[in-house]
Amino acid sequence: MTGPIRQAAEALLFCIALIILWEGGVRLFEVKPYLLPSLSAIAAETWRAKEQLWHHSLVTLGEVALGFAFATVLGVALAALIFFVPLAKRTLYPFVVALQSIPKIGLAPIIVVWCGYGLASKVTMAFLFAFFPIVITTLGGLASTPAHLEEHFRALGAKPWASFWRLRVPSALPSFVDGAKVAMPLAVIGAIVGEFVGSNDGLGNLILIATGSSQTALSFSALLVVTGLSLVLFYLIEALGRLVWWRQG
Amino acid sequence: MVAAGLKPVADMAPTAIAIDGVTKRFGGLTALENVTADIRDREFVSILGPSGCGKSTLLRILAGLVGCEEGGIDIFGGRVNGPRDDVGVVFQTANLLPWLNIEANLRLGLEIRRGKAVARATEIAPMVETLGLKGFEQHFPHQLSGGMRHRVAIGQTLLCDPRVLLMDEPFGALDALTRDRLNMELLRIWQRDAKTVVLITHSIAEAVLLSDRVLVMSERPGRVIRDVTIDLPRPRDPSKTRESAAFGEYVVELSRLMGVG
Numbered sequence: 276m277t278g279p280i281r282q283a284a285e286a287l288l289f290c291i292a293l294i295i296l297w298e299g300g301v302r303l304f305e306v307k308p309y310l311l312p313s314l315s316a317i318a319a320e321t322w323r324a325k326e327q328l329w330h331h332s333l334v335t336l337g338e339v340a341l342g343f344a345f346a347t348v349l350g351v352a353l354a355a356l357i358f359f360v361p362l363a364k365r366t367l368y369p370f371v372v373a374l375q376s377i378p379k380i381g382l383a384p385i386i387v388v389w390c391g392y393g394l395a396s397k398v399t400m401a402f403l404f405a406f407f408p409i410v411i412t413t414l415g416g417l418a419s420t421p422a423h424l425e426e427h428f429r430a431l432g433a434k435p436w437a438s439f440w441r442l443r444v445p446s447a448l449p450s451f452v453d454g455a456k457v458a459m460p461l462a463v464i465g466a467i468v469g470e471f472v473g474s475n476d477g478l479g480n481l482i483l484i485a486t487g488s489s490q491t492a493l494s495f496s497a498l499l500v501v502t503g504l505s506l507v508l509f510y511l512i513e514a515l516g517r518l519v520w521w522r523q524g
Numbered sequence: 525m526v527a528a529g530l531k532p533v534a535d536m537a538p539t540a541i542a543i544d545g546v547t548k549r550f551g552g553l554t555a556l557e558n559v560t561a562d563i564r565d566r567e568f569v570s571i572l573g574p575s576g577c578g579k580s581t582l583l584r585i586l587a588g589l590v591g592c593e594e595g596g597i598d599i600f601g602g603r604v605n606g607p608r609d610d611v612g613v614v615f616q617t618a619n620l621l622p623w624l625n626i627e628a629n630l631r632l633g634l635e636i637r638r639g640k641a642v643a644r645a646t647e648i649a650p651m652v653e654t655l656g657l658k659g660f661e662q663h664f665p666h667q668l669s670g671g672m673r674h675r676v677a678i679g680q681t682l683l684c685d686p687r688v689l690l691m692d693e694p695f696g697a698l699d700a701l702t703r704d705r706l707n708m709e710l711l712r713i714w715q716r717d718a719k720t721v722v723l724i725t726h727s728i729a730e731a732v733l734l735s736d737r738v739l740v741m742s743e744r745p746g747r748v749i750r751d752v753t754i755d756l757p758r759p760r761d762p763s764k765t766r767e768s769a770a771f772g773e774y775v776v777e778l779s780r781l782m783g784v785g
Contacts, residue, residue: 427619430587431636431684432607441636445623521622521664 312492320492321499327481328500334477336504338394338466339459342401346458349402350409351451357410358417375407380468387473397469397477404465405458412454416447445521452516459512463505478504537564540688540720541586545595548581555581557745558595563737568714568721570731573741574782579724580616582746583692586722587613599688609637612686614694618673620665626676627661633680648683654709655679671702678706682713689714692724704762707734711760728782732756732774733765740781750781 294314300306301313308316321328353371356363383400390396420443428438470479478501485493541563548556555578563569573579584590586597588607597604599611612633620629627648635643652658655675665673674694681689695703711734714721725731731738732754740750756770765771 423615423617424619424621426589427613427615428636429589430607430613430615431633432609433636437636441632442621445621521666 309489309491312495316492317495317499320490321496324493324496328478328496331476331478331481331497332500332504335397335463335466335470335479335501338397338469338477339401339462339504339508341394341398342465343405343459343462345398345402346405346409346462347455350406350454350458351413354410354413354417358414371407371410375411379403379465383468383472386469392473392475396472397466397474400469401462401465404468405462408457408461409451409454412457413447413451416450416454417443419450420446448519449521452512452519455512456509456516459508460505463501463508467501537566539563539598540565540567540600541722542598543582543586543595544598546582546585546592546597547594548578548585548590548592554745556585556592557747559741559746559748560595561739561748561751563720563722565720566718568711568723568734568736570723570725570735570738571741572725572728572731572738572778572782573746574743575726577741577743578746579726579741580692582741583613583690583722583724587611587690589613609684610687612681612684612689614678614681614689614691616693616696618665618670618677620673620676620680622665625662625664626657626668629665629676630679630683633684637684646683648679651679651683654713671698671706674698675706675709678710682717685717687719689719689721690724691721693726694723695730696725703730708762710734711758715759728775728778729766732771732778733760733762738778740778752778752781 298314301311312320353367357368357371358364379400382403386399386403387396390399424442424446425438428442433441466477467479467482470477471483474480478497481497482494482501485491485497539562541561543559543561543563546556546559547554559582571579571582581590585592586599586604588604588611591605599608602608621632624632630648630651631643631646634646652661655678657672657675657679660668660672665676668676674697678694695706698706707730710721713719723731723734735754738752738754739748740752741747742749752774754774756765756768756774
């Protein structure tokens with residue numbers, strides 16, 4: 276057996292062992308379903324509630340997508356501002372670093388008070404979670420332009436605009452992609468937290484309602500779907516990031 | 525055009541670069557002290573000196589990348605106060621953009637200096653041929669050897685067709701064989717295109733092999749301590765030129781001046 280196939284087989288076997296352990300353990304010890312449902316019960320519940328799960332997934336996906344999009348646009352803009360405007364570096368940058376230290380979860384109730392129970396508060400939460408990693412990594416990327424290439428561009432008499440587009444932006448892209456990969460799962464967490472604190476819809480809301488009414492299997496189903504959503508979005512960014520294949524040596 | 529075998533630079537050729545009492549300080553440290561030299565049009569001049577003598581700093585001042593505290597540089601009669609379009613620089617590191625293929629990297633200098641239209645219209649095949657890069661146009665820098673990357677960097681600068689070519693130890697990181705080959709390519713291009721070349725090097729043999737004149741610099745603070753005219757026939761050849769007695773004498777003389785003979 277070759278290396279990668281063997282590795283995949285080992286991982287799969289381990290996974291199957293875990294499933295057997297869970298399913299067997301729950302049956303053997305007759306664990307109460309509201310404490311820990313069996314995997315087969317979770318699977319059955321997921322199938323039964325598929326339309327409900329689909330609806331809530333779309334709600335959460337919308338919140339995450341909007342929050343992430345705002346975080347990307349505003350994050351890159353703020354990073355560029357801090358990098359190119361000395362006054363912004365002196366005033367905004369320490370402010371951004373300080374804001375980053377606020378536990379965003381603690382802001383959730385206030386955001387709900389400000390933005391209401393609808394879409395806006397969840398988008399804001401997703402935005403807040405995703406924003407800072409993008410600012411910090413983009414800033415790092417802009418600063419990582421190799422000095423010898425900068426000097427080369429100066430020797431060629433490149434205008435600032437040409438240096439920016441031809442040199443700084445491509446140099447910053449790998450770092451920005453790393454930031455986006457961190458930010459995407461954080462945006463999902465942000466949206467779920469927002470839904471926990473106050474919502475009528477979305478997978479976070481479903482988890483809360485299901486757990487509150489002892490429908491633990493449904494709660495697990497929703498958790499499964501959130502995890503899947505987060506993974507799919509992450510690999511979407513990862514796939515887009517492949518377009519930025521170069522790395523500075 | 526300079527005919528093969530003739531001494532290429534007439535003594536009455538006009539001055540291309542006038543270095544006039546250049547002093548450069550970094551804080552309390554004097555890197556260059558009252559450096560004065562004239563380099564004539566179409567001349568091949570090497571600047572030879574020990575590490576840390578300020579020769580790279582001198583090249584950056586010639587390129588208009590940094591200023592100096594005293595004195596100044598005139599190129600073709602105009603005072604240098606920034607990078608000029610008729611000056612091309614080849615640095616120690618091959619400055620290629622990792623995200624552009626070799627063809628795009630070759631055209632990059634033209635594109636920045638003269639715009640996209642000129643860059644696109646310029647025929648690069650002869651340069652690709654000269655530099656032995658044929659078949660690698662669509663490759664990316666990380667797929668090439670160090671020697672090839674240096675050739676691309678040199679090609680990018682040559683395509684801009686600068687009258688003055690400044691080179692800062694462009695072959696320093698290469699093995700002896702590749703270095704010889706690139707040296708010969710450089711000589712051929714220089715003779716064909718009638719450029720003024722200033723080459724920074726710490727290799728005595730390389731300086732003698734290539735140059736019309738070698739300016740020897742002292743240790744810090746860097747000053748020009750000797751101006752040696754290399755009166756060897758052209759075209760030169762790594763094996764034949766090196767075997768000649770005169771070549772050996774120049775190497776011994778320059779070694780003594782640098783304190784290693």
